């Protein structure tokens with residue numbers, strides 16, 4: 001029997017049954033933003049939803065779970081200069097997420113796992129957690145999918161240790177999940193950026209400042225997509241899916 005885990009494919013009756021079974025709601029949150037010359041703007045949404053679906057299907061026999069529709073817009077001001085990008089501001093993002101959580105709460109769900117697929121959302125999501133804990137009765141957890149198994153990703157990679165942007169990792173995974181959307185003829189240009197993130201001008205420099213991607217990577221790529229391959233993508237996706245599945249199986253997460 002296939003496990004049906006995708007909210008958008010279920011009936012309202014199915015979803016009432018999921019709530020009655022105390023299902024974990026996986027809420028994927030991603031972005032719609034430039035990803036260099038070789039990848040579509042939907043990368044974070046495609047990859048995050050793909051990992052959430054596969055991870056939920058992996059555990060669904062033992063763990064009641066449902067994957068809510070992916071929030072395709074996030075915090076992407078740093079990509080706006082390239083075009084092709086949508087962004088929220090902080091009050092709007094907070095309001096949209098809170099509306100989603102309140103909807104889940106009203107339907108009787110009790111456990112929500114926000115699974116993020118976009119680096120630019122991390123700071124916002126962490127800052128929302130105290131507010132959401134106060135303003136809902138939900139047990140709420142949040143993680144970025146590629147951080148759930150971060151140490152396992154590094155050995156697969158040649159050019160980087162973790163996920164950057166439109167890079168070796170994201171390009172490799174897109175070669176598996178949506179190969180027809182990767183433009184091989186643009187790969188030779190698909191590299192740039194990569195200052196150490198805590199170096200002057202890096203993301204986490206002290207003192208901090210906002211910086212558009214355009215200032216440190218004219219291509220829009222942070223990393224080197226020329227190192228990408230389908231074979232790496234299969235390994236990276238398997239690691240990310242297993243990382244999410246292991247977290248969903250961990251009953252202590254909800255203590």
Ligand SMILES: [Zn+2]
Pocket residue numbers: 035043044118165166170
């Ligand atoms: Zn991305």
